[in-house]
Amino acid sequence: MENVLRIGVAGLGTVGSSLIKIIQEREERLKGTDHLSFVVSAISARDRNIDRGIDLVDAEWFDDPIVMADKADIDVFVEVIGGKGYPAYDSVRVALIRGCHVVTANKALIANHGVDLALLAQKNKTTLSFEAAVAGGIPVIKVLKDYVEYDKINRIYGIINGTCNYMLSHMNKMELSFEECLDEAKRCGYAEDNAEFDINGIDSTHKLAILSSIAFGINTSVEGIYCEGISSITLEDVRVAADFGYDIKLLAIAQRKDEKIVRYVYPALLKSDSTMALVDGITNAVVIETEVLGKLVMIGPGAGGNPTASAVLDNICNIAKIDTKKSVSLALDNVSSTLIGQCNNAYEQEKEYFIRLKIRNDEGVLDKIIAQMADFHIFFRLLTCPHQDENSQECSVFMITHEVSGISIHNAIQCINDKSDVIQYSRVICIENL
Incomplete structure (x- = not known):
């Protein structure tokens, strides 16, 4: 029978x-x-x-x-x-x-x-x-479950939202605005009619909570995860980043720091020839860094009916084989809330930063701002004022700093934003060397 x-x-x-x-x-x-x-x-x-x-x-x-x-x-x-x-x-x-x-x-x-x-x-x-809950076509949960049994995971990061990655890739390739790319993503079926969870980073935050729970044995709660989406990224940001040799990507990162696990979701600049920057369209990528293995990179379709359904079916097949080890995906014997670090600001780290300013187009204003930044020990290795119209009352300035404390960046930007010379609040994006 x-x-x-x-x-x-x-x-x-x-x-x-x-x-x-x-x-x-x-x-x-x-x-x-x-x-x-x-x-x-x-x-x-x-x-x-x-x-x-x-x-x-x-x-x-x-x-x-x-x-x-x-x-x-x-x-x-x-x-x-x-x-x-x-x-x-x-x-x-x-x-x-x-x-x-x-x-x-x-x-x-x-x-x-x-x-x-x-x-x-x-x-x-x-x-x-719940293999299908994260990066549909990539068996990342199964891999994590296997590795945590004998290896220590130090960091896990990746591009885990296909909607945002499609939009940022499309802005770069087609020179379309954020709004135009969002409409295109909806027409192609890559974004929901209400895409707030995607573009505001909430979807990535949920996925990062799951991955970090398995990787580090912590609670699946999203509490303590710094979350910033891509809704404030402009076409000009993408253009200038490309001119500087970078691509903008929405990253999800969880790592050990001072005996805690810190987690954040935010847009970052990546070198255009790096592995992660080359992850295009709706494709997802996850990188696992461990003490024994080193670095494992997984790239594949992250969303859509067939990739996600395939992951669901894989779980069903494991159940059919009575392979409960592969089916139960949380390390329940080691779930902890004490390891969770509070990450209130992803820009607390010492890194290089990409800064966008919109200032009054008057003589001496930019020199004054550069001098004010120097007071906070912030210096620039790249600076440009693209498409500047001398008859305009305002101009956009883009800078890349040398490596500097995120606290210095925060304090300097807060100070500069309060000045009448700044027309629009400054935008800061971290540069990651992944």
Whole structure:
């Protein structure tokens, strides 16, 4: 008699629909040597009348995912609804309490409730898997889980939001404004209609919370993560950075510092020929630095229906093999909140900085500002005033400093912003040598 793994899918958006399509198209291949069939036996979504291009006839339909989690004849509950609260959280809890295996692609859910849900899974002798929650097409969670068993991770960083990376890449290539690139990303399906979570860095913050929890054994909470998005990046910033030999990328970084783990999400300048700067479009990249291995770089598709659905399916396959070691992804025996360092400002570090000023276009104003910066021991190795119109009352100035304390930068900018010569608040972007 053929064995069957019954799967319930909550959410039929891009990921849920792609998952069902892959399972149906690869039915024979998924059976393997143990002849275990994957069957989508239950479905929950908002509207059963939408044509999603997949066969849903044989699946039991539930209007409420919580009822499906509680009542459906399933072995695995797949949550791809999204959101940290109702109904995603409630349905996952119900499924775990019932003893179902849970697979989710919901980074907000895991970042806010990961440890509690993993403990609930452990209590009910089942599994909670979330490989798809971070960098969909890159198996970073699986790799991290393997390495933490025998190696010490010192730093993990990367580009983990495809929307922002697409926009910054497109601004650079096509010379489009931020707003034009956002509209383009929405048209291409790379950004939600409401892209605030992406462009403000919140999506990356959730993902970084998950990665750092596994890498360092800390709580999945986003508390203490410095977060800054890309909404204030202008086309002129991107142009001048390129002229200086840099690309702007939204980075997520977690590292050991003074026996704490500090974490931050922020835009940074990277040398244009560096590995991370060459990560283009919706592609994601994650770098793991360890004591034994050194540096491991993983690059791949970070978002979209098929990459994320593929990661969900990989978790389901692990469950089918009873490989609970690969399915439970939090180091629950070592979860700690004491290691979490508060990172109030990513610019506290001693680095080079990119500064944008908009000042009055009067003789002597720039010299005065340079002298004021020198009072804070800030000196410049590059400076430009692009496209300056001598008849304009204002001009933009772009500078790259020599290596300097972030505290000095903060104090100097605060002082300069208070002067009448500065028309618009200064923009500071850190330069990372990754």
